[in-house]
Amino acid sequence: MRKYLPIGTVVLLKNxxxxxxxxxxxxxxxxxxxxxxxxxxxxxxxxxxxxxNIFFNEDDIEKIIFRGLET
Known part of the structure; x- marks a missing residue:
């Protein structure tokens, strides 16, 4: 099963x-x-x-600024 980043994660996209x-x-x-x-x-x-709304894929992420709550 795929592991996604948690809801609430703040990222910066490439470009x-x-x-x-x-x-x-x-x-x-x-x-x-x-x-x-x-x-x-x-x-x-x-x-x-x-x-x-901004739709994107994992490959578009340049940097994770803050990781959301993980359970």
Missing amino acids: GDKPIMIFGKNQICVKNNEIFDYVACLFPEGNISSDF
Whole structure:
């Protein structure tokens, strides 16, 4: 079974200039029906609306800034 980063993890994407916070794993982007490892929102702003959701895969992560709660 695949091990995803925990919800609440804050990352910086490659070529990114602002941190984002993961709030979902194994997500489908309804705009193109593509499956991504994660969905995130801007940090520290939070989830403004679905128009600002950021879908990405593990390979897109440059740096983990903060690791969310692991159970």
